[in-house]
Amino acid sequence: MSEMIKITYREALKAGIREALTNDERVFLMGEDVGRYGGAFAVSKGLLQEFGEDRVMDVPLSESGFVGAGIGASLAGMKPIVEVMTVNFGLLPMDQIVNNAATMLHMSGGQINVPVVIRMSCGIGKQLAAQHSHSWEPLFAHIPGLVVLSVGTHEDARGMLHTALEHPDPVIIFEYTSMLNREAEIPADAGPMDISLAKVRREGKDISIITYGIGVHKSMEAAEKLAEQGIDAEVIDLRVLRPLDEKCFLESVVKTHRALLVEEAWGSINVSSEVSARIMEKAFFDLDAPVKRLGGVEVPIPYPLHLENASVPQVDDIVNAVIKILRP
Amino acid sequence: MENQKNIEPQKAADLLYQMLLMRKFEEKSAELYTKEKIRGFLHLYIGEEAVATGVIQTLKPEDYILGTYREHAHALARGVDAGAIMAEMYGKQEGCSRGRGGSMHLFDKEKNFFGGNAIVSGHLPMATGMALASKKLKKGNITVCFFGEGAAAEGEFHEALNLASLWKVPVLFVCENNLYAMGTALRYSHSMQELEKKGQAYGIESAAVDGMDLLRVMEAATKAVDLVRSTGNPYLLVCNTYRFRAHSMFDAELYRDKAEVEEWKKRDPIPQFREYLLKENLINEEQIGEMEERLKQEIQKAVDFAEAGTWEPEEDLGKFVYTQNSAS
Numbered sequence: 001m002s003e004m005i006k007i008t009y010r011e012a013l014k015a016g017i018r019e020a021l022t023n024d025e026r027v028f029l030m031g032e033d034v035g036r037y038g039g040a041f042a043v044s045k046g047l048l049q050e051f052g053e054d055r056v057m058d059v060p061l062s063e064s065g066f067v068g069a070g071i072g073a074s075l076a077g078m079k080p081i082v083e084v085m086t087v088n089f090g091l092l093p094m095d096q097i098v099n100n101a102a103t104m105l106h107m108s109g110g111q112i113n114v115p116v117v118i119r120m121s122c123g124i125g126k127q128l129a130a131q132h133s134h135s136w137e138p139l140f141a142h143i144p145g146l147v148v149l150s151v152g153t154h155e156d157a158r159g160m161l162h163t164a165l166e167h168p169d170p171v172i173i174f175e176y177t178s179m180l181n182r183e184a185e186i187p188a189d190a191g192p193m194d195i196s197l198a199k200v201r202r203e204g205k206d207i208s209i210i211t212y213g214i215g216v217h218k219s220m221e222a223a224e225k226l227a228e229q230g231i232d233a234e235v236i237d238l239r240v241l242r243p244l245d246e247k248c249f250l251e252s253v254v255k256t257h258r259a260l261l262v263e264e265a266w267g268s269i270n271v272s273s274e275v276s277a278r279i280m281e282k283a284f285f286d287l288d289a290p291v292k293r294l295g296g297v298e299v300p301i302p303y304p305l306h307l308e309n310a311s312v313p314q315v316d317d318i319v320n321a322v323i324k325i326l327r328p
Numbered sequence: 329m330e331n332q333k334n335i336e337p338q339k340a341a342d343l344l345y346q347m348l349l350m351r352k353f354e355e356k357s358a359e360l361y362t363k364e365k366i367r368g369f370l371h372l373y374i375g376e377e378a379v380a381t382g383v384i385q386t387l388k389p390e391d392y393i394l395g396t397y398r399e400h401a402h403a404l405a406r407g408v409d410a411g412a413i414m415a416e417m418y419g420k421q422e423g424c425s426r427g428r429g430g431s432m433h434l435f436d437k438e439k440n441f442f443g444g445n446a447i448v449s450g451h452l453p454m455a456t457g458m459a460l461a462s463k464k465l466k467k468g469n470i471t472v473c474f475f476g477e478g479a480a481a482e483g484e485f486h487e488a489l490n491l492a493s494l495w496k497v498p499v500l501f502v503c504e505n506n507l508y509a510m511g512t513a514l515r516y517s518h519s520m521q522e523l524e525k526k527g528q529a530y531g532i533e534s535a536a537v538d539g540m541d542l543l544r545v546m547e548a549a550t551k552a553v554d555l556v557r558s559t560g561n562p563y564l565l566v567c568n569t570y571r572f573r574a575h576s577m578f579d580a581e582l583y584r585d586k587a588e589v590e591e592w593k594k595r596d597p598i599p600q601f602r603e604y605l606l607k608e609n610l611i612n613e614e615q616i617g618e619m620e621e622r623l624k625q626e627i628q629k630a631v632d633f634a635e636a637g638t639w640e641p642e643e644d645l646g647k648f649v650y651t652q653n654s655a656s
């Protein structure tokens with residue numbers, strides 16, 4: 001095992017971008033305030049100075065325009081990393097993403113590839129209120145033609161971008177603002193990460209907690225608490241929200257016979273809905289208890305901290321839900 | 329029509345042939361539509377042929393072209409095979425987009441023809457991005473993007489022009505002002521109707537030209553293309569034209585007088601150009617007769633090709649969503 005280093009999620013993201021810019025002349029980063037400002041969340045701080053303004057491009061407020069331009073640049077041989085400051089502004093370029101990036105290969109009968117990578121930060125957690133706290137991974141995960149990634153760990157923060165840039169199709173990467181300052185250990189030589197598989201983050205035999213993004217950390221914490229009570233939970237990080245790696249979570253459910261699905265996105269018609277449906281279709285007879293979902297409460301996210309916290313599943317909610325399933 | 333430039337007899341004949349091909353091809357398409365060979369939306373370019381002909385004849389094969397859903401003529405001008413276009417409209421897998429696109433989504437990567445884009449104005453940001461890639465990769469080619477005056481009311485028009493000018497990228501925006509966006513006349517969609525002036529707001533050089541006069545379009549396009557190529561800067565060319573037919577095959581044309589259409593037909597670009605060539609002795613009646621015979625054959629060949637085409641097997645439905653499962 002190689003040497004481990006302590007790194008923040010932000011540093012891991014930055015290392016990934018930096019490496020991509022270093023390795024391939026065709027890669028460039030474009031987005032609002034990625035350069036002179038240093039990145040809205042300081043992820044790209046210093047990269048403008050290091051790589052120059054052709055490689056790290058500040059763009060005006062025109063999400064549809066510059067995301068479309070990123071798509072166009074990818075059609076014509078570049079490898080753009082397009083940053084949409086946060087998913088909250090992600091509906092403005094939604095047309096470009098859904099109607100251009102996701103359709104071009106198909107409409108052209110397989111002729112035209114769109115190898116664009118679009119990064120968006122997302123999630124709740126700083127009392128930013130209704131318009132700035134969105135968890136819209138499911139909106140994008142609904143679209144055939146897109147690869148949708150959720151960066152739930154530091155290793156993925158470091159290594160998913162590399163693989164996304166090698167993918168011939170459009171990749172959307174969701175990063176979690178509330179994790180930026182979080183530290184974790186990763187191997188000093190951490191490199192490219194796979195972008196096709198879900199991963200078991202903690203093995204267990206009593207129940208499968210299936211989640212992604214910030215939910216991974218909450219679920220891991222919950223699993224530790226549950227262990228103190230003699231419950232051995234398995235935690236699965238979906239990582240790739242489209243196309244879903246169902247083999248991973250179905251195998252887990254077949255082993256544990258129980259499933260709790262956790263995510264922050266609004267509770268109905270979210271990623272868990274799909275996971276639940278697939279478990280019903282493909283592992284129903286292996287279940288010892290009904291599948292349970294814990295999703296976001298279906299309200300615009302309120303400003304006060306206590307209400308914000310109440311809007312999404314917390315560690316104790318996960319613990320309680322698991323206990324209810326196992327010890328009804 | 330004045331002779332702005334001396335025109336070689338062979339070139340004159342080719343241009344006339346091209347416009348006639350567009351016209352006859354679309355007349356045939358309309359007929360095949362009533363026979364239900366072609367379905368879906370079918371938008372005819374009849375009346376506007378001088379624009380696509382005049383602009384595209386100035387381009388080099390390596391230049392990129394993006395069109396709208398009213399793009400049969402542009403594809404023909406670009407040299408996309410008439411049979412492959414017809415087969416596409418039939419939905420056959422021998423079509424230029426394997427039948428997956430239909431009339432509105434003609435693509436031909438080898439010809440650098442990038443659609444066939446049916447979200448009004450959605451392709452403008454992509455055009456800016458393709459030109460950005462050409463600049464970064466020092467390719468030396470330019471991007472030409474066609475769209476209607478209706479599209480110029482969309483936000484993406486403004487974003488794409490601003491970005492193109494800000495980044496100084498080699499893109500020629502060609503606004504085909506046919507005075508109607510479906511049933512909405514120019515005066516009901518634009519507060520300021522001299523559309524070429526919109527370039528000024530973004531520091532983009534622009535011109536308006538009589539789009540019914542092939543020689544004038546050629547002259548204006550040559551100037552525009554030379555400028556874009558030599559300076560690397562964007563340009564806005566407004567071609568004032570008129571669509572003789574309905575917006576699509578579903579349009580009852582309640583919004584305009586028949587008399588207005590008849591008035592414009594007096595300026596039909598094709599007879600206008602033919603008369604000019606005859607008058608200047610650049611062509612004779614016999615040659616025109618031969619030309620019409622050749623046209624008939626080319627169109628019949630295209631129809632035969634489409635008729636003989638095959639349906640893609642239903643098992644292939646899932647192809648071309650991701651590159652991985654797109655092998656043919």
Ligand SMILES: Cc1ncc(C[n+]2csc(CCOP(=O)(O)OP(=O)(O)O)c2C)c(N)n1
Pocket residue numbers: 396398446447448449475476477478479480504506508509510575
């Ligand atoms: C974003 C969007 N809104 C509405 C439509 C429906 N629509 C299709 S064509 C059209 C009119 C466009 O007019 P114009 O840009 O002038 O082009 P023309 O059809 O006259 O060539 C409309 C409203 C669409 N396809 N896309």
